[in-house]
Amino acid sequence: MEGIMNRTQFTQLDDRLKNIQNELSNHIRRYHPDGPQRPQPAPRKYREYIVTSDDHSLALIAKKLTTNSGLFTEMATLNKISHPFAIEEGQILLIPATW
Structure with a gap:
C-alpha cells in the first residue's frame, strides 16, 4: 500500500x-x-483634542492649533462632522498629530 x-x-x-x-x-x-x-507600535497619526467653551467652530480650533483656519475641513472630515459649528464643549476631536 x-x-x-x-x-x-x-x-x-x-x-x-x-x-x-x-x-x-x-x-x-x-x-x-x-x-x-x-514589534514597536506605529506612531500615532492622531491625537485627541477636547472642545472648550471658547471653541465655537472647527475653524477657530484649527486656527488656534495651526494658525490656519482653512484646515477645519480636514478636521471635519476626520471627525465625520458635516457642519463646522456642530461641536459641543467636552466633545473629543481627533486632530492630526503633526498639528
Whole structure:
C-alpha cells in the first residue's frame, strides 16, 4: 500500500521533526537571546483634542492649533462632522498629530 507509513517510518520521521524543531529553537536563541522581539507600535497619526467653551467652530480650533483656519475641513472630515459649528464643549476631536 503506497502512501501509508509503518510504525518504524513514522518514528524516524517524528524523530527527524523533533531534531529540526530543536535546531530551529537553538538558532532562534543564538540570534535572539532575549526571546522574540515584539514589534514597536506605529506612531500615532492622531491625537485627541477636547472642545472648550471658547471653541465655537472647527475653524477657530484649527486656527488656534495651526494658525490656519482653512484646515477645519480636514478636521471635519476626520471627525465625520458635516457642519463646522456642530461641536459641543467636552466633545473629543481627533486632530492630526503633526498639528
